[in-house]
Amino acid sequence: MDTEEYRDHPVRSYVLTSGRAHPSRNTLRPETLVRAVESRPVLSTAGRLERELVQLCQGTLALAEVAAYLALPVSLVAVMVSDLVDAGNLTIRSNHQAHVLPGKDILEKILDGLRKL
Amino acid sequence: MDSASSDRPVPGQHLAPTVARSVKILVVGAFGVGKTTLIGAVSEIDPLRTEERITTASVGIDPGQPNKDTTTVAMDFGRITVTEDIALYLFGTPGQRRFWDLWSGLADGAVGALVMIDTRHLEDSFEVLDQLELRTRIPFAVVVNQFPDSPDYPLERVRAALDLLPETPIVECDARDRQSAVLTLITLVEHAMTFPVFQKVNA
Ligand SMILES: Nc1nc2c(ncn2[C@@H]2O[C@H](COP(=O)(O)OP(=O)(O)OP(=O)(O)O)[C@@H](O)[C@H]2O)c(=O)[nH]1
Ligand SMILES: [Mg+2]
Numbered sequence: 001m002d003t004e005e006y007r008d009h010p011v012r013s014y015v016l017t018s019g020r021a022h023p024s025r026n027t028l029r030p031e032t033l034v035r036a037v038e039s040r041p042v043l044s045t046a047g048r049l050e051r052e053l054v055q056l057c058q059g060t061l062a063l064a065e066v067a068a069y070l071a072l073p074v075s076l077v078a079v080m081v082s083d084l085v086d087a088g089n090l091t092i093r094s095n096h097q098a099h100v101l102p103g104k105d106i107l108e109k110i111l112d113g114l115r116k117l
Numbered sequence: 118m119d120s121a122s123s124d125r126p127v128p129g130q131h132l133a134p135t136v137a138r139s140v141k142i143l144v145v146g147a148f149g150v151g152k153t154t155l156i157g158a159v160s161e162i163d164p165l166r167t168e169e170r171i172t173t174a175s176v177g178i179d180p181g182q183p184n185k186d187t188t189t190v191a192m193d194f195g196r197i198t199v200t201e202d203i204a205l206y207l208f209g210t211p212g213q214r215r216f217w218d219l220w221s222g223l224a225d226g227a228v229g230a231l232v233m234i235d236t237r238h239l240e241d242s243f244e245v246l247d248q249l250e251l252r253t254r255i256p257f258a259v260v261v262n263q264f265p266d267s268p269d270y271p272l273e274r275v276r277a278a279l280d281l282l283p284e285t286p287i288v289e290c291d292a293r294d295r296q297s298a299v300l301t302l303i304t305l306v307e308h309a310m311t312f313p314v315f316q317k318v319n320a
Contacts, residue, residue, distance in 0.1 A: 032139065033137070068166060073167060112199075
């Protein structure tokens with residue numbers, strides 16, 4: 001695992017700090033959906049892992065999936081994703097607040113879907 | 118499935134472009150109770166795994182490793198696209214107290230949790246249930262896995278032994294069987310809908 005490139009990042013777990021260290025990370029959860037912004041080329045200064053991450057996200061994936069595919073901890077990937085969102089290379093797909101519980105309408109849709117499986 | 122492999126899984130199973138919302142359910146329970154099996158039985162992708170190094174806040178709780186201050190916790194997960202716009206993620210994690218910092222972040226915003234129980238080692242689940250009841254407000258359902266040598270307790274006896282609230286669902290399950298596993302999820306979501314918060318909040 002190549003962590004050399006991340007010496008400058010605060011590699012602390014966002015779940016341990018509840019994202020307090022970095023407000024924009026508050027919205028990132030393992031299930032948060034992300035996708036690459038196609039029109040936006042990755043900066044030439046970006047590291048290999050950042051490029052790989054953006055490449056992975058040519059379609060929608062959850063943060064946890066990105067972490068698993070990169071074989072990196074979710075906490076570290078959350079930091080990378082946060083930076084890439086700030087840089088305009090990634091967009092957050094899930095259109096809800098992370099702390100808000102799914103409403104009854106959502107639960108009904110989930111139930112319908114599960115009953116059809 | 119080779120869960121011991123550290124090879125990277127082959128990426129590429131993106132969600133449909135219509136999916137714009139994700140929800141999650143936690144699958145918790147003692148070691149070896151069948152969490153990964155249940156997730157694998159219902160997931161549309163091969164279960165994935167991530168690992169997190171955490172600092173154990175409570176040094177000395179694990180008598181086997183009194184001097185260790187960090188430990189690696191694995192999280193297995195899978196996914197089901199339940200409607201064209203919603204993806205349901207299932208996160209499997211041990212639920213013990215010393216991993217609390219890790220899974221409290223996971224519990225945040227969850228639809229609920231499935232607590233998997235092995236009746237051969239009922240006491241192993243006490244700590245997980247305590248953590249859920251005392252430290253979260255998420256709805257949970259208890260899933261009793263049947264192993265070949267499991268004692269044949271009636272569910273009501275298990276309910277009493279676990280000191281569950283009367284409204285907490287408890288169901289038997291073969292975690293290897295897809296329909297059986299799907300039923301546990303349906304039971305949990307139905308239960309979640311009865312929670313007072315859902316009577317008024319619409320996200
Ligand atoms: N008979 C039977 N065996 C099961 C069932 N669920 C799981 N098993 C078996 O129990 C073993 C452990 O299951 P896992 O799914 O790996 O358990 P786990 O909770 O993910 O384990 P850890 O991640 O190590 O804590 C496997 O050999 C499964 O095949 C079940 O419902 N019935
Ligand atoms: Mg497992």
